[in-house]
Structure formats: structure tokens, C-alpha cells
Amino acid sequence: MAPSFLPTFDSSILSSPGRLIPAPLSYLGHAFVTITPSDVDNALRYLQRTVGLHATCFDVSALHLVDDIVSILDSGARKVVVSGSQLRELERVENLDLDRVALSVSPGMKNEMIDAIAGTSVDLYVHRIKDVELVEAWLKEYGTDRPDVYVSFDTPSVENALRIANLSGIPVIPASQCTADPVSEQQNIPIATLLLANATTDRLDGLFTTIVTDERGIALGLVYSSHESVNESLRTGKGVYQSRKRGLWYKGESSGDTQDIVAINLDCDHDCLKFTVKQKGRGFCHLGTPTCFGSFQGLPKLQQTLQKRKSSAPLGSYTARLFKDQQLLKAKIMEEASELCEATTKEDVTFEAADLLYFALTKCVATGVSLEDIERNLDAKSTKVKRRKGDAKGSWAAQMGMPADGKVQQEVGQPHPTSSSIKASEGPGDRIKMRTFVVADGNHTIITKALQRPSQRTSDKIMSIVRPIIDSVRHRGDAALLEYAHKFEKATSLASPVLKAPFPKDLMQLSPETKDAIDVSFENIRKFHAAQMEPKPLSVTTMPGVECARMARPIEKVGLYVPGGTAVLPSTALMLGVPAMVAGCRNIVIASPPRADGSLTPEIVYIAERVGAETIVLAGGAQAVAALAYGTESVSKVDKILGPGNQFVTAAKMLVSNDTSACVSIDMPAGPSEVLVVADETANPAFVAADLLSQAEHGVDSQVVLIGVGLGDGQLRAIEDELHSQASALPRVDIVRQAIDHSVTLVVDGVAEAMDLSNRYAPEHLILQVRDAQDVAELVQNAGSVFVGPWTPESVGDYSAGVNHSLPTYGYARQYSGVNLGSYVKHITSSNLTAEGLRNLGGAVMQLAKVEELEAHRRAVSIRLAELDRLSGT
Known part of the structure; x- marks a missing residue:
């Protein structure tokens, strides 16, 4: 059961002898302690002292070793708060219940926070939030069908705590700011108020x-x-x-x-x-019984009797003799255990087990151990992560004819030196470094796991968020769009959800350098996509008198989604808008989230004007997709939606495309950005590192992969050094660090093996920094876009070379193409038969219609053939 709130304590509580959680906070049964590597031993000792007494949550995100985290869980910690990289390592630990893990999420970046809330099955810890309203909005959108969300505050107050608690979030409050005496400590937060924040009653007296x-x-x-x-x-x-x-x-x-x-x-x-x-005393009931439902039964009754016998046993009592004669008690326990082992029938097992429990509980009471102590110990054992075989020991095993070699199963989390053909090497704690795997014999299971992309949230979870948003926009139109803009984008001054063409010149004021860069990119993208146009309709005579043709027609109304999350992407407006213009789409609608002041970046407005967009929808996320799919009072409904976005956008696109009433298609499913670089000894380490980082800076869920062909330790180290050095100098280094945490380097022997791995991975971007790169490109079977040779960084494809950067991700390059001119056109086929053609073809058509028992199909031909016979006089 999740707590009403969590009190936090500093690590001094771990080291003070005998100092447990002080009352009254101890009555909550939960505590939160942040620890550093130097606190691990104290934390383990603390857990031994408090076994079963408190459900302690440790923030261990500062620890370097996953083994330390496992040991803390193994010792009885109820939950640990970890970083993204720690979570990925813990997911590989056998026997670990991820319900005991919470992911630490920084509130600094809105989109990453939204992704995290719906993107994981573990609990979340959002620390030191300043914008309580934004977290409220997230919790409202997500509902209660979600993992627990723990929230600490930059400025704790009872008002902020209640706002989170009332949405089933769990406030995390410093213990020093909590009080059970609100009258004399009015500046502190009342514990009872937080405890009862969500309490309800149907009693008229409010009790x-x-x-x-x-x-x-x-x-x-x-x-x-x-x-x-x-x-x-x-x-x-x-x-x-x-x-x-x-x-x-x-x-x-x-x-x-x-x-x-x-x-x-x-x-x-x-x-x-x-x-x-x-x-204490006689019991709870006024009648003097332990409970209002009568006396104890079973083991509680036996314990009560034994405790009374220990303090004042009647003269000649057998139990009193057992308390005094420890050797007799030991002999009886062994005797009854042996008899229980030999019992076979239900009645005998019951009888002998009862005897054994009596003597075992007598031993416990004699040493001051209660049933409560035993049960707490059992509960603690159930939390163990590290498992042993549990073989019988020594002579006991020998008596049963079992091997007694004394070997214990290796503990979970300790790597076996020969367990696989791939060896992983870990870098220092704060060094930005990819995990490195040396592929020795092509173990497919391990390689597949190493190349596994960051997990995406389950469809049920994301749909539970997206569907209500879509329904709201569908039924409430512009009003819903404005509400979501106010809530998520903080654009509270926004009065209209659209900009209509012609767009005011003052909204597209650009520096000459930016305008020139856009114009150069615009023209190159236009040229490349114009070259993809079909010069004339296709026409084929399949047999005498039978002509089949295919003609291309533009999709009339297209909606282009341009993200505006952690990075503003006017380049996406170019990549989506220019091909739409070239294809001749009649209505182009662009959707992009506004800034907090309600405006758009001038680059996007300028591009919208150049490609001839009729409208810009000032909305992001699922609400923008809904507006494009169904239309609103101000937004024209479109026939196809194109463009990348986060997982909310992707889910919304897939949802509306499956709704026949929307009658809208989409370009492709999409996931986080990714790049795969194939490099050999001819590659420049600085170039390789720069290409990897150019994708890692997109977002924390981006993935970058390096396949090193025959690279030695020195060459790998050179790339690692460049990666760390360049990443540390980037303004988005925090995002890069998290992306690199789940990215990998694979070292292979040859180019053929590298390309096999690349084709299996099917990257969004594939960069070939190898000898004879153009020849190697011929081996590509699955990729969104390929960048050939040392002088072709992925950046040129993102912006200005002419190829499109809206590409399939998450392995969809196996089935989908990137956006191209064909994405904006549909093909219509036609058939044109002469009388000769119908005579030549009619027999085959009628026979197949007969086989399928579709008589009207057959007669549509036979009637015409009969008419031809009449006209010809045959």
C-alpha cells in the first residue's frame, strides 16, 4: 500500500546508534533517505536494526555500483530511487521485483517529464519541483491507472502537498518540516492533515x-x-x-x-x-477479552499462554520445566521435527506439526522472540534478491543420501566470466561513455539484447492518456485546443488556436544569415523532391485491346506536425512542407506548439509562408493530431497527417488512423531518434564522436550505436575520449548523458558482419565511415537514410542536402520509407478495353467469376459479349 506521504531524513539517521525514525513519523511506517556511496555500509546496518519495522525508501541515484543497490534491496529496503542508467542495469538482475524501484525524473524539461510519467512501469520520483500546476496537469491527464508518483518540492508547503496528494500523488516532505502539534508549531506541516488528505467517509457526522x-x-x-x-x-x-x-x-x-x-x-x-x-492490560474489549470478537485462537492464544507461563507458571507446569531445562527443550524440538519428517497422513502431519510449533514457540518465548518478530523476519526474507540453492548442509544431506559439497549458488548480479561471448566494460561513474561489447562468436540472443532500444510505454497506458484528449478536441474543438495550450504550453495569453494565411510579416522577422540558410535548404529539398515526380502517367497494353494505366494525383489536404519540445525544429517544417508544395497538395496545414507567450518561432512562420500553408495550428501533442484528423471551427480537416513527435503524438496518429470516421492516414509509426555509425580504422575519432552526439542530443530516449570494424583498444579509447570531451562541452549535456547511458559500441571483425548487424537493427540514420564507403552502401538492406563517407555528417541530411529527414525509427525501416514525394501523392489506375480487348479477356474473367460464384460479375461480361455477337451478326 502506497503511503499518504513520505517524510525525508538526512543520512545521519543511519549512523546514530539505536536512532530509528522518531515518533510520530514512525507511525506512518515509511521513510525516505538519500544516500551517497559513503553511506552504503551504514544503510545496510540500519536495515539490519530496523528489519520489518519501517518501509524505508532510499534515493540511491548517486551510487556507482549496481551491486550496492542490490545489496540494499536484499537487506530489506522497501524501494530505491534510481537514475535511468541504473534502472536499465537493474532490469537485467534476476529475481528483482521492479515494483521496488522508482525512476528519478528531473522536472526541468516538460516533454521528458511527460514521457517519463507514461513511459515506464516503475514508480517515479519527481524532485524539487517549482511548477506544482504543471505536475497537477500531468497527474490529471494520466489519471490513477499509473505507477505511483512521488513528488518533492522546491518550497514545501501544506497547500502544495495537498494539491499533489489529492491527485493520488505522494508528497515527499522533509521530516524537519512535519509536526504532530500544529497549534504550537504553526509554521510546520501537520502530519494528520497529510495522512488524511484522501480519506473519505459516508457518515453524516464526518467520522x-x-x-x-x-x-x-x-x-x-x-x-x-x-x-x-x-x-x-x-x-x-x-x-x-x-x-x-x-x-x-x-x-x-x-x-x-x-x-x-x-x-x-x-x-x-x-x-x-x-x-x-x-x-496493554487485559485486552481491547471492555469485557476483558483480547478482542471485541472473543479470545485469541491458535498460535496467538498459544503465545499468550506461553508468555503468562514464563512470568508466572503454575507449580509443576511442564512448560515451566521447558523454560528452565534448555537441553530438554532442544531434545524435544529435534524429536518433534524428526517425527514430522516421518509423518505421511494428513492427520499425522497435522498432529506432529502442532507439537513442533508448540516447542519451537516455547524456545522463542524463552528468548524474548514473538510471533510478530518471526513474521517480520519472514517478510524481510521475502524481499531477498540474491538467492541461494538452499541445499541441505553437511551431515543432514549425507543422512538423506544427498551430495554435501557445501557449494552455494552464485549470487545474482555477479557476472560469470564465461557466461557469454560478449564482454562488457564499464566506465567511471561520471564519464560519458557508451557500453562496449566485443562480439566474439555471434551469440544472437546477447547481441539482440545489447541492441535493444529503450522501451516504450505500453499501448494501454498511453492510450488512456491520448484518447480523452482526442475526444475532447473532437467534440469541443477550438475551446479544447486553447485549454490544452494554456495547460501544457503555459500559453495563457493565447486567444486563438490558429494563424491564417497570409501570415503577418512581423511574425517572420529573421536575421539575414538564418533566412539565407533556410532558402538554400528550401531549394535543395525542392530540387531533390521535384526529381521524384513521374514525368507522365504509366500506360501498358497487357494484351491486344486491353490498356492499363496509372496516374499520380496529389493528396488534397495534408496536415504537417512540427515538434516544438526540447528543441525547436524549423527544419522539420521544411522537410514536410516543401514536398507537399512540390506534389501540389491543395491545402497544407501545419501544427506546432506555441511558446509560452503564444507565439511561434519566426522560422516556422516563414517556412509556412514559403510552402503556401493555409493555416498554422498553435497546438502540440495529441490535441494537434486530433484537430488535424477531425477539424475544428478554425482548423480544416486533412486527409493525411505527417511528421515526427513524441510517443503521445505517435499514439494519437495511430489511433486516428484506425478510426474510420476520421478517414485519415499517417506517414509512419515513429520512435525516438537514432543513429548507427559503422567505422573502421580509417575513421576520424572526432568525426565518429560528433556524429554519435548529433543524435544523442535529441532527447534522453535517443539511441546511438557504434559498430567498430576491427578497432583495437587504442582506437576505441580515442573515440571514447572524443565522445566525453565533445559531450561535456554541449549545452544539452544532461540529455546527452542519459541518451549515452543506454547506447552501445559493438566491436566486430569485418564489414560484412557489421552490415549484417546494421540491417538487423534497421537504423533511422546509418553513417558509413569506412574504406570504400560507396561500395559498402550496396550492402544496406534496412535503413531510413544513409550517409556515405567521412565528409557526409548526418547533419547535412537533417537540414540542407536535399534528402528528407523525416524517417522511420525503432526498426520500422524494415517496412517503411522515409517521407518523400510519394508520401504526398496517391495513384489511380484505369482500364480501357476495346471490343477486341473484351473478346480476348472475357473468357478468363467469366471463368474466374464462376469459380468464385459471383454470377453478377460473370454476367457483366457475358451480356457485353452477347451484344458484340449481335452487332457482328454471329
């Missing part, structure tokens, strides 16, 4: 139904609570409830049967409180 249990979860009784009584319980550490007749009820105040609070939680529906307590 909360409250179940009281012992530490084993056995129900002691049913009571009621109020905000005031919960706050008083937290303040005093005692069971305090709300009597419907007498007001605050301090349990046991008159009888002496008091309660010490262990934990206070809400149930899954937030309509029932659960108080876990240590009951």
Missing part, C-alpha cells in the same frame, strides 16, 4: 470508520476517528479515538488497558483507517 489490530493484523475492535483524534494519537503515541457520545476517547485512560501506536494507515479505498497497536 472515519477505524479498525484496530495488533501487530499481526488480528482485529481487536471497531471504533471511529476524527481529524482531531488522529492528530492526538500522533502527538501522544497512544490510541485516541472519537467517541460518538463523549468526544475524544483516550483508550484505557480509566481501565489501564492502554495502547501504544505502532502504525496508522488508510485502506485501499481511503474510507477506513487502520490503527496497529500494542495492546
